[in-house]
Amino acid sequence: MKIARHSKIIELVDQYDIETQEELASRLNEAGFRVTQATVSRDIRELNLTKVAKPQGGSKYTVMAAKETPDGEKYIRVLREAFVSMDAAQNILVIKTGVGMANAAAVALDHMNWREVVGSIAGDDTIACFSKSPEETLQLLNKIKKILNQ
Numbered sequence: 582m583k584i585a586r587h588s589k590i591i592e593l594v595d596q597y598d599i600e601t602q603e604e605l606a607s608r609l610n611e612a613g614f615r616v617t618q619a620t621v622s623r624d625i626r627e628l629n630l631t632k633v634a635k636p637q638g639g640s641k642y643t644v645m646a647a648k649e650t651p652d653g654e655k656y657i658r659v660l661r662e663a664f665v666s667m668d669a670a671q672n673i674l675v676i677k678t679g680v681g682m683a684n685a686a687a688v689a690l691d692h693m694n695w696r697e698v699v700g701s702i703a704g705d706d707t708i709a710c711f712s713k714s715p716e717e718t719l720q721l722l723n724k725i726k727k728i729l730n731q
Contacts, residue, residue, distance in 0.1 A: 582614075584658070584659070584662040585614075585662075585679075585681070585682065586609065586614050586616070586624065587624060587627070587628055587655075587658075587659065587685075588659055588662070588663060588682050588684075588685030588686070589609060589612055589614060589685065590605065590609070590621075590624055590625075590628060590630075591628065591644055591655075591659060591685050591688050591689070592684045592685045592688060593605065593608050593609070593612075594630060594641075594642045594643060594644055595644060595688050598635060598641040599641055599642045600639055600640060600641055600642075602618050602621045602622055602625065603618060605621050605625075605642065606618050606620075606621045609621065625642065628644070628655055629655060630642045630643065630644060631643060644688070644692060655689075656689035656690075656692050656693055657689075657728050659685055659686060659688075659689040660686055660689050660690070660725070660728065660729065661728075661729055662679075662682070663678040663679055663682035663683070663685060663686035663689075664676070664677075664678060664686070664725075664729055665677040665678055665679060665706075667722060667725065669715070669718045669719060669722050671715050671718070672711060672712045672713065672714055672715055672717070672718050673709055673710065673711055673712075673718065674708075674709075674710040674711075674712065674718050674721050674722055674725075675707065675708070675709060675710075676690075676707070676708040676710060676725075677706060677707055678706050678707070678708065679706065680705060680706050681705060681706070682706065683703040683704055683705055683706050683707055683708050684703045686703070686708060687701045687702070687703035687708045687710075690708070690710060695721065695724065696717075697712050697713075697717040697718070697720050697721040697724070698710055698711070698712065698721065699711045699712060699713060
């Protein structure tokens with residue numbers, strides 16, 4: 582449940598301008614996670630979320646880019662927990678995830694800042710990750726296998 586909650590937090594913070602822990606707790610509760618402000622506080626600390634200034638004033642929580650954290654460990658953790666299978670199709674890597682985890686896993690992939698990833702689209706349990714060539718797709722597949730220890 583914790584990994585699914587962490588995945589949802591990453592998705593929410595990426596999608597909305599979350600200003601307070603209470604707002605994040607409210608959105609998590611709306612999404613079906615029963616959390617308290619204390620739980621959200623621990624999750625924020627564990628995910629290394631940080632607050633940044635918004636252009637129109639105020640601040641919001643954000644996920645630091647993978648290059649700003651040692652080895653992007655939180656993104657790797659999300660990928661490991663969400664991953665079910667993957668297969669290459671020309672310049673597209675199709676990644677299957679647990680139900681409801683594709684968006685968070687796609688955010689994690691995007692934040693890894695890998696040169697092989699041009700972009701990704703996520704559904705509920707499937708990610709289409711695009712590369713420039715079939716060769717880069719295979720490189721990406723092997724890179725993901727390596728971090729998943731497969």
